[in-house]
Every structure is written in structure tokens, then in C-alpha cells.
Amino acid sequence: MFCLKTYILLIFKILLVQYSFAQKEKNCSCDFTKNACDLLCCCDQDCSQADLNAFNCLSDESEITENTILNSCIPKNLLFSSNIPYVIKLSASLFCVEYQEINLPSRSNQYYLDQTKLADKINQISFNNNFKSDFLDITKDYFDITDFIWTINSENNLAYLTSPKQNDRVPLHFMINKNSEYLINANDSWDTIIMNEISSLQNLKVISNPKALENCTIDPFNTCENLVNMNINCYLDDTIQNNCEDLIKNNINKLIIKSYEILIEYFNPEGIKNATVNFKLTDKSILSNGFFRQSFHLDFKKNSTSGSILSGNPGYIMGKPVIAAFNSSTNGSIFEIPSDSEKRFTIFSPLIKCSSDFGSRIQIKFGQNLASDCILEVENLEDLEKTCTNLKLKIEEIFLGNGFRPNYVASFGNMIEYNENDEWIKIENVPVVETNLQPCKNVPYGLSIEIAYAKVGNAIKPENKIVQVAYRWLTNELNLKCFEKKCTDKIKISTWVTFVDQSLNSKIEQAQIYKAKRVLDENFFAPFFNNSFKISYLNLKLYLIVLIVYKFLF
Amino acid sequence: MAADLSVRSSLPLQILLYLNQWYYIFWLIVESLSFVFKGQTLPFASGVLAGEIILFIFLFLLDMFRIHFATKGNLTERIIGIIVSIVLTLPCIGGSLYLLLWQHYVLRIELIINAIQLVFIALEVILEIIAIIVFARSNA
Structure with a gap:
């Protein structure tokens, strides 16, 4: 019985003492902008409390991402069996469970709740002093990630923005970026419907915050400040076109929307504070199969917001430039980095005619293999050697940009912020053109x-690091079709970007992961009384109260 | 006619129940520490860990009742106490099997302690049945 009482007391003590097995990571992997708050990044030091409230950050949470895959590992020999629905990864000495935490239950509730009402896309609301809406919660002080993006038109119709695909309409949420691609049949009526929507967006106003309509007394509300x-x-x-509405009205069957950006x-x-919609239109006739x-x-x-955008923190993130x-x-200390990330590392666009114009170049993004080719027309010069020399220079411009x-x-990915000279990788074989000897060869x-890149660092959460970059040039002898000293020809030039994963198999050592073992050497009572735990007067008082209650009870 | 004063209570059963009682305190500590470890290091679907802890506490209380009735029944030589204990054995076996085989994560230490517990239960059931037969004969 004495042992049982001692055990209950021990359990009570465990509940009283706050401890943490996991050490919080010092790095904030979602912080991509220097001196600016990143969207939905709860560990970003630059975010204000208002931002964190709007992101719905939980107190113990370092970051919220839509598809964060988490890992939990224990030594394999501790476990006998598992009956779990999660993905299990076994390594030499570890049993790891891969799982996903859903941090946004309220948002998903809202989403499914309103699915049934999507048909009533626009709800007529009579605006008066007793204004109330089932959807727009005007009692809130600020919008957060659970809220839709509300708009109002000139006829006082309230609506929320949705994605454009007709048979896949989902509401858009405040502060949640969305990128989608749809396969559209231009001969179908769906696209025409979106074209009509462009004109309906013309007189639309966005409700900046839930209280925006509160002090509006002017009817219609659309004129509210x-x-x-x-x-x-x-x-x-x-x-860019001057009159968007007229352009669409006059060409509704001739144009298609290639891109729709909010x-x-x-x-x-x-x-x-500001809302802009960009439609990128193109002629329907260029489509081969509709x-x-x-x-x-x-x-x-x-x-x-002004701040340099990082491509990862610290390791590169897939899809970032x-x-x-x-x-x-020569000493390698001064590095010139363009502020515009789109001009940093590019290849030429796949066009019918090759262009060395910098504006049309494609950005190289981490992990994305690319291929591009174009046709270069050889200029008509009488001197063949001069033709070849000019051609080489032009090709170099096309490949590397002007x-x-x-x-x-x-x-x-965070080298802009933490510029360490040792961590810059020199591109091999950058100089290409030798114009002196035999220019046509x-x-x-x-x-x-x-x-080449490799995954480095913690085996559970590795970081992508570029380890080597090389240009491999393909060359050939040029044989132009010449007729009476006039040469005319077309050359097809191509470029490829290939990412190669050179990661070695990770070697997991138990001592690296089980930090508790190291703590135990210093402190017998870890993790219940670890170094971070300090006995305060409050804790002592609590213990005394517990002891007194315990003496009375038993 | 002289009264029969011989003791019919089973000594092996009593020793087993006594040892089982102490073993159960040890089982409680180890099992609860296992839950603390699993709860801190491994992911659980919502409500599963709480459900398993409730089952574990319920199993502890049930087993304590089982041992209590078996002890009383054996010492007082009453069949009813032992029968109640045998009836309580069935959910206890189920609970132990769940912790041994079907819970979310079964640690090796849990495998050992629950297997020992099942051996205890099995031996006790056999001895309890023998005790019932002995008591029934003497009453006849």
C-alpha cells in the first residue's frame, strides 16, 4: 500500500513539473524573407502579434504548413509490434512513424460547412442597421485564415471569392496562397463562363476587415470608403490592355484565359489593403487541339513588404529559385547578387526564334529539371569565319543571356542573408567561346x-545543399549551306537543366537522437527535473500543499 | 458428530495471489511509464491514447477486484468468491491480450510484463478450479 501511495505521489509530481523531451529548433525553416513577416510562418521573429493571431498560430507550434510531414522515431529494439494507420519507416536501428498533423480544424470545418451553400454564390443581403449575415462574421475584429475573401458589388450583393474552375469551385481563404492548373477545353462552354466573370469583377470591392461595413451608412454600400x-x-x-471589359466583350469567342492571378x-x-486581378489572355487560334x-x-x-526572398532556410526548398x-x-570575396530573384540563374525560353532577351528567360528552380530549344537563323555574311565568330558570340548570348x-x-537557400564565402560553389566550365582559332569548329x-545536390544534416529533417554545378557544352563543326558566298542556314540549339541527388545513405547513430541519455549522465532525475527546470517558490508551495493534502487523505 | 476443522484453502493459490498482488503494482508502474514514453515520442490518432489509458486503469481495478475476491473466497473457503474471481478473469484476459497484441504500439517491455501477467492468471484459474472442487466436495 505504501508503494501505491508513493506511486500516486510520483505521478502527481510528474503532472506538476513541466518538461519537454523535444528541443525546439533554433532555425525557422519557413522564414524566407529578411526583415519581413512570412505568410503562415509562426516562428518568424518579424511577424507581429496581429499577424500570429491572423495565422491562427498555436502557442507550442513553430510553423504551420499545409502538408507538413512529421517524423517520430524510437529505437527499433524497444518496440515489439505496432497496429497503426501511419506510414512506418524502418532503418538499421530506428522505428520511425511518418504522420501529418492537421492544425487547422476550424478552417476545414468552415470549408465543408459551406460546401452545401456554394450554389448560392451570391447572396442578396439587405443592408440596414441590423445587418447580419450567416457567413460573414461581422463581430470579429480581424480576418484570419478561417475566413473567406468577401466582396461586394454595386448592387449590394455579397459574395466570397472562389477558384475559377466551374466544376471544382472552392472558396478562397484569407492569407492562404493557392496555385492550381486546370486542363480547359476551349470549345467547351466552361471557359466562356469565366470570360463573362471578368466583367462581373469590374465593379467589385473587397471587404478589408469584418468591421468594414459597420460604419457604412451610404447606400449602396459599394461606395463605402x-x-x-x-x-x-x-x-x-x-x-497590358487599356480597356479590359471592351476587349473581352468584343472577343469573347476569340480569346482564352491562359492565366488568372489574384x-x-x-x-x-x-x-x-489592395487587391489586383491579372488576366493573361491569348488568341484561341494558336491551340492545335482545343x-x-x-x-x-x-x-x-x-x-x-520589402526584404530579400530566400530560397530556403537553410537548405533549398523544392521549386524555389x-x-x-x-x-x-580572384580572392573570391565580392559577390554580386541581383536583387531580382528572376534574373539570378536562367535559361532561354523555348521559342520558335532564339532570343537573347533577358525578359523572356526561364528561372532555374531547385529540383525542377528543364529542357528548352529554339531555332537560330544564321546571319548572311560573306566572310565565313566572321559569320562563325559572330554566331558563336550570339549563341553564347542566347545560352547565358545578355x-x-x-x-x-x-x-x-539562405545565403543572401548569411553570406559565407566558403559556401559559394563555383560553376565549372562557364567560359565557352574561343573565337581565335578555327571559328567554325x-x-x-x-x-x-x-x-548536384545532397541532403545534409538531421536524417529526420534533412536540408538540401547544392554541392556542385557544371556546364557541359556540346559542340560541333558548323557546315553552312552557302551559295555564291552567301550563307543561309538554321541551327537548333538546346539546353537542359538536370538536378542530381548525390545524397549518401544516412547513418543514424542512436546517441545523436537520444539526448535524454546524455542528460541522464548529469542529472539522474531527467527528464522530470532537467537543467531547464528550476525550483521556484511557487513550485515549493505546490509541493507543500500536495504533501499536506496527501497526509490528510492517507 | 465432530466438526471437520481441517483447512481446505489452497496454499499454492494463496501464494500465487499474494505474489500477483505485488507483481500488479510493478505492472502498473511499468505500464504507466510505457504510456508516458509512447505519448511523448510517438504519434497517436486523436482519442486513442486516452482510450488505451482508460482501458489500462480499468484493467488494473478489475484485476485488483479479481485478486481480492479470489483471496477472500480461498481464505473463507467459499465457492462464490472464487466463481466471481473466475468470471472477472475473462475481461482481464481480454484486456491483457489487447495490451499484448492489439494496442497502437506494443513495446518489448509490455510484451514481457503482460505475458507474465497472463501466466499468473492462467495458473490462478487452474488452482481456483481445483479449490472449487475441493470446497464442493467438503460441503457435500
Whole structure:
């Protein structure tokens, strides 16, 4: 009986003492912008309390991402069997469980709750002093990630924004970016419906925060000052058009929407500050079989955000731009990094005619293999050697661009912030053109950019590090079709970007993971009384109370 | 007619029940520490860990009742106490088997302690049946 009492007391003590097995990581892997708050990044030191409230950050949570895969591991010899629905990974000495924590239950509830009401896309609401809505919670002080993006039109119709695909309409949420691609049949009526929607967005205003309508007394509410105008921009083949509405009305059967982009600027807790919709249109006649891919993007950006964007923190994240720099000095201390991430490391676009224009180049993104080719028309010159020399220079311009030409690549995604000279990787074989000897020999027609990377660090949460970058040039002797000293020809030039994973199999050592073992050497009572635990007067009082209660009870 | 004063209570059963009582305190400590370890290091679907802990506490109380009735029944030479103990044995076996085979994560230490517990239960059931036969004969 004495043992039982002691045991109960011990359990009570365990409940009283706050301890943590897991050490919080010092690195905030979702912090991509220097001196600016990143969207939905709860561990970002730059975020204000208003931002964290709007992100619905939980107190013990370091970051919220939609698809965060977590790992839990224990030594394999401790476990006999498991009957779990999770993904199990077994290594030499560890039993690991891969799982996903759903941190946003309220958002998913909201989503399914309103699914039934999606048919009533626009709900007529009579605005008066007793304004109430089942959907828009006007009692809230600020919008958070559980809320829709509410709009109001000139006829006082309240609606929330949804994704554009007709048979896959889902509500869009405040501060949650969305990127989708849809396969559209241009001959189907679906796309025409979206085209009609463009004109309906013309007079739309976005409700900046739940209280925005509270002090509006003017009827219609659309004229209320607290609302944000929805700016509509139309681009026809990358050229901005003056009158979007007229363009669509007049060409409703001739144009298609290639890309539909909503950009929303916010500042918490005031809410939405600016909203812009960009439609990129193109002629339907270019489609060969009537099908095309339509992309949809919803991007939230903090109002007045200025800060260099990182490509990972610290390791690269798949799909983020590869950071490249130019270093002209021999000692390797001065690195020139363009502030515009789109100009850092690029290849030419797949066009019918080759172009060295920097604006049309494609960004190299981490982990994404690319291939591109184009046709280069040889200029008609009488001197063949001069033709070849000029051609080589032109090809070099096409391959490497006529602007920024990097010769170094950052090994980690956060190198802009933590610039360490040792961590820059020199690109091998950057110089290409030798114009002096036999210019028509060794004309480059292909460039393969090989980027080797490896997973480093913690085996459970590895970081991607670029370890080697090399240009491999494909050359050939140029044989032009010449007729009476005039040469005309076309050359097909190609480029590829290949990412190669060179990670070695991780060697997991038990001592690296089980830090409790190390603590136990110093402190017998760990983890119940570890180094971070300090006996305070409050704790002592609690123990005394527990002891007195215990004496009375038993 | 002289009264029959001979003791019919089973000594092996009593020793086993006494040892089982102490073993059960040890089982409680080890099993609860296992739950603390599993709860801290491994993921559980919502409600599963709580359900397993409730089952574990319920199993402890049930087993204590089982041992209590068996002890009283054996010492007082009453069949009813032992029968109640045998009836309580069935859910106790089920609970132990769950912890041994079907819980979310079965640690090696749990395998050992629950297997020992099942051996205790099996031996006790055999001795309890023998005790019932002895008591029934003497009453006849």
C-alpha cells in the first residue's frame, strides 16, 4: 500500500513539473524573407502579434504548413509490434512513424460547412442597421485564415471569392496562397463562363476587415470608403490592355484565359489593403487541339513588404529559385547578387526564334529539371569565319543571356542573408567561346547544366545543399549551306537543366537522437527535473500543499 | 458428530495471489511509464491514447477486484468468491491480450510484463478450479 501511495505521489509530481523531451529548433525553416513577416510562418521573429493571431498560430507550434510531414522515431529494439494507420519507416536501428498533423480544424470545418451553400454564390443581403449575415462574421475584429475573401458589388450583393474552375469551385481563404492548373477545353462552354466573370469583377470591392461595413451608412454600400477596389488588368500576349471589359466583350469567342492571378496585399490586423486581378489572355487560334492549361494563382503579400526572398532556410526548398552570383575578383570575396530573384540563374525560353532577351528567360528552380530549344537563323555574311565568330558570340548570348551571367551558386537557400564565402560553389566550365582559332569548329549547339545536390544534416529533417554545378557544352563543326558566298542556314540549339541527388545513405547513430541519455549522465532525475527546470517558490508551495493534502487523505 | 476443522484453502493459490498482488503494482508502474514514453515520442490518432489509458486503469481495478475476491473466497473457503474471481478473469484476459497484441504500439517491455501477467492468471484459474472442487466436495 505504501508503494501505491508513493506511486500516486510520483505521478502527481510528474503532472506538476513541466518538461519537454523535444528541443525546439533554433532555425525557422519557413522564414524566407529578411526583415519581413512570412505568410503562415509562426516562428518568424518579424511577424507581429496581429499577424500570429491572423495565422491562427498555436502557442507550442513553430510553423504551420499545409502538408507538413512529421517524423517520430524510437529505437527499433524497444518496440515489439505496432497496429497503426501511419506510414512506418524502418532503418538499421530506428522505428520511425511518418504522420501529418492537421492544425487547422476550424478552417476545414468552415470549408465543408459551406460546401452545401456554394450554389448560392451570391447572396442578396439587405443592408440596414441590423445587418447580419450567416457567413460573414461581422463581430470579429480581424480576418484570419478561417475566413473567406468577401466582396461586394454595386448592387449590394455579397459574395466570397472562389477558384475559377466551374466544376471544382472552392472558396478562397484569407492569407492562404493557392496555385492550381486546370486542363480547359476551349470549345467547351466552361471557359466562356469565366470570360463573362471578368466583367462581373469590374465593379467589385473587397471587404478589408469584418468591421468594414459597420460604419457604412451610404447606400449602396459599394461606395463605402472602407472597402478596397478590385483592380482588373488584362494582358494580351504579355501586353497590358487599356480597356479590359471592351476587349473581352468584343472577343469573347476569340480569346482564352491562359492565366488568372489574384494578388492581395494585407496588413494585420487592418486586413486587406489592395487587391489586383491579372488576366493573361491569348488568341484561341494558336491551340492545335482545343485544349490548354489554365493556371490560377492567389498570392498574399504583406503591405509595404520589402526584404530579400530566400530560397530556403537553410537548405533549398523544392521549386524555389536557385541563388546565383557573379564574382569577378580572384580572392573570391565580392559577390554580386541581383536583387531580382528572376534574373539570378536562367535559361532561354523555348521559342520558335532564339532570343537573347533577358525578359523572356526561364528561372532555374531547385529540383525542377528543364529542357528548352529554339531555332537560330544564321546571319548572311560573306566572310565565313566572321559569320562563325559572330554566331558563336550570339549563341553564347542566347545560352547565358545578355545581362547578368553568374559564375557562382549558393550552396544553401539562405545565403543572401548569411553570406559565407566558403559556401559559394563555383560553376565549372562557364567560359565557352574561343573565337581565335578555327571559328567554325567547336560551335556550341547544346548546354547541359548539371546541378548536384545532397541532403545534409538531421536524417529526420534533412536540408538540401547544392554541392556542385557544371556546364557541359556540346559542340560541333558548323557546315553552312552557302551559295555564291552567301550563307543561309538554321541551327537548333538546346539546353537542359538536370538536378542530381548525390545524397549518401544516412547513418543514424542512436546517441545523436537520444539526448535524454546524455542528460541522464548529469542529472539522474531527467527528464522530470532537467537543467531547464528550476525550483521556484511557487513550485515549493505546490509541493507543500500536495504533501499536506496527501497526509490528510492517507 | 465432530466438526471437520481441517483447512481446505489452497496454499499454492494463496501464494500465487499474494505474489500477483505485488507483481500488479510493478505492472502498473511499468505500464504507466510505457504510456508516458509512447505519448511523448510517438504519434497517436486523436482519442486513442486516452482510450488505451482508460482501458489500462480499468484493467488494473478489475484485476485488483479479481485478486481480492479470489483471496477472500480461498481464505473463507467459499465457492462464490472464487466463481466471481473466475468470471472477472475473462475481461482481464481480454484486456491483457489487447495490451499484448492489439494496442497502437506494443513495446518489448509490455510484451514481457503482460505475458507474465497472463501466466499468473492462467495458473490462478487452474488452482481456483481445483479449490472449487475441493470446497464442493467438503460441503457435500
